[in-house]
Amino acid sequence: MSKLVVISLGQRDIKTGFPYVTAQVWSNSGLPSVKFTGKLPIDQEIFHLYRRWQGLYTAAYQRLGLRRAAIRIEENDLTNFSEVEFNQICQELQQRINVWLNSENFRSIERHLRSQLNVADEVQVVIEVDDDLGQRIPWQLWDFFRDYRNAEIALSPSDYQYVESSKPRRKKIRILAILGDAAGIDIQTDREILEALPKAETVFLVKPQRRELDRWLWDERGWDILFFAGHSQTEAETGRMYINSTESLTIPQLSYALTKAIERGLQLAIFNSCDGLGLARQLAHLHIPQMIVMREPVPDRIAQEFLKNFLTIFSRGKSLYASVREAREQLQGLESEYPCASWLPIIFQNPATEPMTWIKKKSTNRRIGVLAAAVMTIAALLATPAIINKVREFNTFSLYKDAEIAMKYPKEWQLSRGGMGRERARFISPEEYESDFLEQVSLTIELLELPNMSLQAYTDQTVAQISKGLADSNGVSIYKTTLANHEASRIVYTRRGQPDIEVSQIWTLKDNQAYIITYTAKKEKLAELEQVIQEMIRSFRIE
Structure with a gap:
């Protein structure tokens, strides 16, 4: 089960401290389930340790073919470089970061997070921070990630917003690959990695002129992934990429x-x-969903190994966050030659959007697909009560049950169990077609913010939140109904930016908890699955 944690540090910096830190855990219903507050103190030592580490890191990597146009290092760092000292600085920086994050006023946030998250959960941890140093320090060294092996870190600016975008159904991922200035480095390997990708259509621009790059970005068919390999650097707060041997561009020049x-x-x-980081900060202002960048100068081999491992894992169906973590940690095996390689890759995330997924492979369950097609054909041709009853025989149900709730679900659907609190279970329909959207039903239990909250008050609050951030301009439709023999509310809305996806939720309140059933489906499938969903809802029980 995937969870989203957003930790907002505000618009301060490490040298002056973060006096108001908030952490929110977002439930699978798309609503924040809990929120905590804390503080992070001033820590000048992290600032000095990081700057010393950065100087020694750059000196160590100067000889390894970095993907940067020009490197400026202090002469003392180059002449006095010591591998022993560098390793010691690495250890001290890691220890100091954990001392800082273990400070009394932040430790309460970590305790709350641990109480809300299961160690088996896949967790997207997004740090909202605008401070340069706050974005550069290796947050993945936080001891929290040692215990939560399915969690990965991402960065975000404090300001972001959802952008309406079309998401055309494709049989292949479309990639625009810019192979820029490669003086002194090898980016041919990057091209070979991209060319080997399954289910991908890649257009390569080799040392393009600005006009050519601009024209391809405007392509009416759109792109799923933008890729750049070549020299780049951050000057002050501005990122610059060298698209050919004579031209360099910043993000605003392509805005x-x-x-x-x-x-x-x-x-x-x-x-x-x-x-x-400079490129990521500028592109974040345009509210792109996700980016993956390198925090520091990176040698050829590390850039290529990460790209190969990430795309291999991601294209096989793992989530973006899980793919980045696994590919990043695989770099540790090269750290005897390339120190701190696993510190470099970082995700930039727009928290208002969901992470990208790769196109799924065609379902291999041919027997179910053929049987379903045959049954639907017969039903369409004859449509008699006897045939309808025969169709229902294939919709045999299993029983999900835990200490508090129970519900039937179709046997052929996949069951994904959750941890204690919030989402308890998710039932996912079998895939029928390549790139098919998988209809699903989830069961969620949420503690009420106020004791003895009325159904009307809870409904008003939830509808307001959904209308603000999730529903499209048509708003939310509200109905009165019953659930498990209790008075209930039902809402229906279309997802913002996904006009073909409808979400229906039904909830009731009991003992200061909300019991929520969420059904998400393509509109064209609603009629087809209506009876199955109604049977699931009718079977729901609160123990």
């Missing part, structure tokens, strides 16, 4: 074309180049 590409479905930008 109109990039904005249109995002509106046409661009979901992920990968900058497999040096020091990509």
Whole structure:
């Protein structure tokens, strides 16, 4: 089960401290289930340790073919470089980061997170921070990630918003790959990795002129992934990429074309180049869903190994966050030659959007697909009560039950069990077609914010939150109904930015808890599955 944790540090910095830190855990219904507050103190030592580490890191990597146009290092760092000292600085920085995060006023946030999350959960941890140092420190060294092996870190600016975009159904992922200035480095390997991808259509722009790059970004078919390999760097707060041997560009110089590409479905930008934080900050202003960049200058081999491992894992169906963590941790095996390689890759996430997923493979369950097609054909031709009853025989049900709730679900649907609190279970329909949207039903239990909260008050609050952030301009339809023999509310809305997806939720309240059933489906499938869903809802019981 996937969870989203957003930790907002505000618009301060490490040298002056973060006096108001908030952490929210987002439930699978799309609503924040809990919120905590805390503080992070001033820590000048992290600032000095990081700057010393950065100088020694750059000196150590100067000889390894970095993907950066120019490297400026202090002469003392180069002449006085010591591997022993560098390793010691690495250890001290890791220890100091954990001392800082274990401070009394932040430790309460971590305790709350641990109480809300199961160690088996896949957790997206997004740190909202605008401070340069706050974005550069290796947050993945936090002891929390040692215990939560399915969690991965991402960064976000404090300001972000959801952008309406089209998401055309494709048989292949569309990738626009920019192979820029490669003086002194090898980016041919990057091309070979992209060419080997399954279910991908890649357009390569080799050392393009600005006009050519701009024209391809405006392509009416849209792109799923934007990729750049070559030299890049961050100058002050500005990221710059070198698209050929004579031209370099910043994100603002491509802002109109990039904005249109995002509106046409661009979901992920990968900058497999040096020091990509400046590029990520600028592109974040355009509200792209996700980016993957390198925090610091990166040698060829590390850039290529990460790209190969990430795309291999991601294209096989793992989530973006799980793929980045696994590919990043695989770099540790090279750290005897390339110190701190696993510290470099980082996700930039727009928290208002969901992470990208790769196109799924065609279902291999041919027997179910053929049987379902045959039954639907007969039903369509004859449509008699006897035939309808025969169809229902194939919809045999299993029983989900835990200490508090029980509900029937179709045997052929996949059951995904949750942890204690919030989402308890998710039932996912079998895949029928390549790139098919999987209809699903989830069961969630949420504690009420106020004791003895009325059904009307809970409904008003929930509808207001959904209308603000999740529903499209048509709003939310509300109905009165019953659930498990209790008075209940039912709402229906279309997802913002996904006009073909309808969400229906029904909830009732008991003992200061909300019991919620959420059904998500493509509109074209609603009539087909209506009887199955109604049978599931009728079977729901509160123990």
